[in-house]
Amino acid sequence: MSATETGTADALEPGRQSTAAEQDPAVSPAETHDEPEVTSPVPRVVVTRTVARSSERVPERGSGVKLASISRTGDRIFSALAGGSGVVIVGLVVFVAVFLLALALPALSRDQDNFLTSRNWIVVGNELRFGILGLLWTTVLSSVIAMLLAVPVAIGVALFLTQYAPKRLSGPLSFVVDLLAAVPSIIFGLWGLTVLGPFLNPAGVWISAHLGFIPLFANTGAQPKNSVFVASIVLAIMILPIVTAISRDVFAQTPRDHIEAALALGATRWEMILRAVMPYGRSGVISASMLGLGRALGETVAVLIILSTPAAGAKFSPSIFSGGETFASKIANNASEFDTPSKTGAFIAAGLVLFVVTFLVNALARVVADRGSAK
Numbered sequence: 001m002s003a004t005e006t007g008t009a010d011a012l013e014p015g016r017q018s019t020a021a022e023q024d025p026a027v028s029p030a031e032t033h034d035e036p037e038v039t040s041p042v043p044r045v046v047v048t049r050t051v052a053r054s055s056e057r058v059p060e061r062g063s064g065v066k067l068a069s070i071s072r073t074g075d076r077i078f079s080a081l082a083g084g085s086g087v088v089i090v091g092l093v094v095f096v097a098v099f100l101l102a103l104a105l106p107a108l109s110r111d112q113d114n115f116l117t118s119r120n121w122i123v124v125g126n127e128l129r130f131g132i133l134g135l136l137w138t139t140v141l142s143s144v145i146a147m148l149l150a151v152p153v154a155i156g157v158a159l160f161l162t163q164y165a166p167k168r169l170s171g172p173l174s175f176v177v178d179l180l181a182a183v184p185s186i187i188f189g190l191w192g193l194t195v196l197g198p199f200l201n202p203a204g205v206w207i208s209a210h211l212g213f214i215p216l217f218a219n220t221g222a223q224p225k226n227s228v229f230v231a232s233i234v235l236a237i238m239i240l241p242i243v244t245a246i247s248r249d250v251f252a253q254t255p256r257d258h259i260e261a262a263l264a265l266g267a268t269r270w271e272m273i274l275r276a277v278m279p280y281g282r283s284g285v286i287s288a289s290m291l292g293l294g295r296a297l298g299e300t301v302a303v304l305i306i307l308s309t310p311a312a313g314a315k316f317s318p319s320i321f322s323g324g325e326t327f328a329s330k331i332a333n334n335a336s337e338f339d340t341p342s343k344t345g346a347f348i349a350a351g352l353v354l355f356v357v358t359f360l361v362n363a364l365a366r367v368v369a370d371r372g373s374a375k
Contacts (some may be wrong), residue, residue, distance in 0.1 A: 226307060
């Protein structure tokens with residue numbers, strides 16, 4: 001290469017260093033290739049991190065929007081009131097039980113008869129010979145008969161009001177049924193003594209004449225109008241509103257999907273009630289029946305007015321056409337004799353048994369309602 005060419009090349013590319021091929025003619029020059037430009041369809045995102053200058057103020061924590069503080073005062077007050085109410089109820093039950101037990105134990109310790117199996121009731125002076133067998137039989141018999149009469153009628157009325165009656169009719173009928181619960185017990189007692197008793201007296205005579213060979217329907221010589229027979233019917237009428245109202249509310253809560261599914265499968269109205277409504281409300285009906293039984297066990301005034309008190313030393317009869325006394329009527333009828341601690345303790349012991357029986361009935365209703373609730 002001549003000096004002229006060299007100078008020309010250096011003039012064309014000033015500052016470029018000569019390669020090995022240019023310096024040594026034996027080395028062949030290598031071909032140079034530019035790198036291909038790669039383009040991506042996704043735009044490149046350039047993240048820049050800005051460092052705050054020392055002169056700029058960084059907002060302090062909590063200096064932004066302030067939210068209103070949530071107050072738990074109302075929840076705490078309501079929780080305390082609800083818990084206190086529960087404690088008060090439990091305390092009252094315990095107090096009544098302790099009160100009855102404390103006053104009844106001295107009389108029970110001095111009782112000369114078996115308290116559970118004796119039918120005597122002699123509490124004169126220092127002689128204490130009393131038992132609850134007769135009182136227990138009359139109380140349980142009248143209440144069970146009342147349940148057998150009231151529960152089927154109550155279920156039928158509840159089903160009619162919820163499944164058959166139109167709305168313009170079910171409302172007034174429900175009001176009339178609920179109105180029976182507001183009638184005082186003494187009204188039912190007077191009505192049973194003066195109206196229902198004489199009306200049912202011929203029926204009682206006929207039943208005892210034709211079924212008297214059965215001890216439960218034996219003729220004891222007493223007037224049927226003053227017997228357990230009439231008292232049980234009056235009790236059935238008195239507990240009817242309770243059982244009907246609860247059963248009606250339970251049946252009304254039957255899911256509409258269950259009813260429509262039963263009808264869509266070709267079930268008749270009665271089959272739908274039997275397969276969908278009754279299973280759903282079974283636990284509620286049982287619970288209502290137990291509550292009605294508790295009301296019948298503790299009824300006082302109506303039973304006191306209707307039942308005739310048997311004479312002292314009279315022979316015991318299990319017939320429904322005989323008179324008798326329940327726990328409540330016995331205590332109410334002899335309240336004026338609570339003049340000595342021994343007499344008072346004897347009657348309070350009878351009240352303690354009634355308290356235990358009623359408590360067990362209501363506890364049983366709660367257990368049945370919890371276990372048989374619809375799912």
